[in-house]
Amino acid sequence: MSNRHLARTIAMQTLFLWDFKGKKANDLVDISKGVFENFAPQFNDHGFVQGVLKGVMENIEEVDAYISKYATEWPLDQITIVDRNILRIGVYELMYNDDIPAKVAINEAIEIAKVFGSESSGKFVNGVLGAIFKDMLKDGYNEPERKKPAKEEKTEARDVE
Numbered sequence: 158m159s160n161r162h163l164a165r166t167i168a169m170q171t172l173f174l175w176d177f178k179g180k181k182a183n184d185l186v187d188i189s190k191g192v193f194e195n196f197a198p199q200f201n202d203h204g205f206v207q208g209v210l211k212g213v214m215e216n217i218e219e220v221d222a223y224i225s226k227y228a229t230e231w232p233l234d235q236i237t238i239v240d241r242n243i244l245r246i247g248v249y250e251l252m253y254n255d256d257i258p259a260k261v262a263i264n265e266a267i268e269i270a271k272v273f274g275s276e277s278s279g280k281f282v283n284g285v286l287g288a289i290f291k292d293m294l295k296d297g298y299n300e301p302e303r304k305k306p307a308k309e310e311k312t313e314a315r316d317v318e
Contacts, residue, residue, distance in 0.1 A: 168209040172242035
């Protein structure tokens with residue numbers, strides 16, 4: 158397992174516990190420490206995990222709006238906690254982290270969903286992130302140039318809530 162894959166898994170487990178325990182922002186640091194201690198005591202890429210967690214939290218309203226917009230059959234609170242937090246990481250990496258290629262963000266989210274989610278989680282995550290990516294391409298996203306749609310276009314999802 159690569160370091161980045163393990164880091165995303167740790168981030169997902171942290172977000173899962175944060176979500177499960179009532180979404181108190183000040184609990185995130187303690188939860189993260191506990192996940193590292195219990196599941197990856199030898200892991201040395203804390204920076205990547207913290208970057209993912211920080212990125213998701215800084216953009217949580219927009220990330221959740223994207224999920225709500227593209228998971229049309231499922232209100233956000235009815236998506237399983239595992240799938241919801243895998244999607245949060247996937248949407249964050251897809252829409253806000255220019256260092257992660259779009260297809261890597263999608264594939265990583267699918268693989269984590271297959272391991273931690275239900276039998277249909279991989280397909281569900283693929284469908285949501287794939288639809289977002291398809292619209293990104295329509296809006297002018299160009300992977301080799303690392304060009305994402307303008308901020309105005311990305312914030313449209315905020316109105317969906």
